[in-house]
Amino acid sequence: MIKRLFRKVFGKSRTAKAAGKAHVIPLREHRVARDGISDSAQRVTDGLQAAGFQAYVVGGAVRDLLLGCKPKDFDVATDATPEQVKRVFRRARIIGRRFKLVHVMFGSETIEVSTFRRAMEVDEAETDAHGRILRDNEFGDMEQDAARRDFTANALFYDPATQEIIDYHHGYADIRAKVLRMIGDPEVRFREDPVRMLRAVRLAAKLGMKIDPATAAPIARLKELLRNVPEARLFDEMLKLLLSGHALACIKKLRFKGLHHGLLPMLDVILEQPMGEKFVMLALQNTDDRIAADKPASPAFLFAALLWHEVLATWKTRQAAGERPVAALHAAMDDVLERQRAQLAIPRRYDTVMKELWLLQPRFEQRGGQRPFRLLALPRFRAAYDFLLLRCASGEVDAALGDWWTEFQEADEARRAEMLQPDSGAPKKRRRRKKPSAAVQAELPID
Structure with missing residues (x-):
């Protein structure tokens, strides 16, 4: 009761003073109550405010709550330095070299706390020849921190x-109007950080918003700036995009804005192929559906799907040149992944899963003898089977193949035995030469 009274009497004056020129929107208007904020985020803001600092939940969490969405995580911004934040909380650690942040841990939840930053003047910030900011991390106040953020909604x-x-x-107002608007001059802000276009x-x-026309206007002529972005950072942004739960809509917008060229090698070529485009779209929709159902989505599976038709085309070309099928597939996978790395830094930890999914596809054609049973027992079978179903749905392979494997998994032993096809592709067993008897050996001539 005392804490609530303190907040009511003193909290408003503190907020009004901190806000300065800002518009302060009361609860009765925005209707986002405190209980929509996670307990951990509340404990962080309460703890910092009790220690005499400003502290607010900021960015995407506020935006999502206003849109009626459940935030994925909560970030806090404060005027306390990282060292001061760490002294307030027992379980806190400072991270980062370029700009220090603090992770405050409560059980399994981690709240990221950042100190207000300011946007440096053009002559202060370190930029490259295209205007991309390389270093500008300086502490500031809340108004400066707001100006430094990318979109008004954030x-x-x-x-x-x-x-x-x-x-x-x-x-x-922009959130209520479903408009995504850049803070400041869009061209300057895109040059500072080209990833903002993605x-x-x-x-x-993701949010069902329209990009403000003035914000969208420079994208077409500045898209080449993405080539100057470090590969690892570009990969991180692409991964967020593909695992956003709205990957299908994102890819369509990327293509509409011309931003897909060069991000995933030959993605633009794949999208121009009727079968390849259908396969990619089905893979993206499958990922979106899994995320919507709160199921795990594998980045390796998605990248394997995006690159499959390039692997397939290279595999066929190598076989036509006389290479054996298995050797040609291995070589095709290596060729495609090597070209891919030149554009987007897919970590090598995904290679093993991607290759397993690709290598298992020809084995689904083998439905005789013990081969189906051995395939069924593999740890990666389920993912490879899902991959096969996408191939069937896109028309790449006969849907009957997917139906056979669907039934084979669920059938009893008797039915499985009936379903097996003649194992014509099985290698012939080598006949062992019968060892001659001792009597015969005694009659053999000695060299």
Whole structure:
């Protein structure tokens, strides 16, 4: 009771003072109550405020709550330095070299706490020849921190103590209008960080928002700047896009904006092939459906699907040149992955899974003898089977093949025996030469 009274009396004056020029939106208007914030995030903001600091839930969590979505995680922004944050909480650790953050841990949940940052002046920031910012991390105040963020929808601060939202850039109005708008000059901001072009596409698709025309206008002429982005960072953004739960819509928007060229090698070529496009779209829809059903989605499976038709084409070319099927498939996989790495840094830890999925596909054709049983027992069978069903649905292989394997998995032993086909492809057993008897050996001539 005393804590609530303290917040009501003193919290508002603190919020109004901190907000400065911002628009302060009360609970009765935005209707995002404190109980929508995770207990851990509340404990972080309460703890920092009790220690005399400003502290707010910020960014995507506030945006998602306003849109009626459940936030994936909660971030907190504060005027406390990382060292000061660490002194407030027992289980906290400072991370990062370029700009220090603090991870505050409560059980399985980790709250990321950042200190307010400011956008440096053009002559202060370190940039490359294209205007991309290389280093500009400086502490600032809340207003400067809001200005430094990318889109107005991501620049909202929520105070759990007063249940008010602090808005410096009309982000609340943009969210209600479902408009994604860049803070500042879009061309300058895209040059500072070209990945923002991908982020705009991802957020618009994920949130069902329209990209503001002024924000979208420079994308077509600045898309080549993505080639200057470090591969690892580009991969991280692509992974977020593909695992957003709205991958299908994202890819369509990427193609519409012309941003798919060069991100995944030959993706633009694949999308122009009727069978390849259908297969890719089915794979993306399958991933979206799994995420919507709260099932795990494998990045390796998705990348294997995106690159499959390039592997398939290379495999056929090598076989036509006279290479044996298995050797040709191994070589095709290596060729495609090597070309892929030149554009997007897919970590090698995914290679094993991708190759297993590809290598198992020809084995589904073998439905005689013990081969189906051995395939069924493999750890990666289920993922490879799902991959096969995508191939069937796209028309690459006969749907009857997928139906056979669906039934074979569920059938009893008697039915499985009936389903087996003649094992014409099995290698012939070598006949062992019968060892001559001792009597015969005694009559053999000695050299």
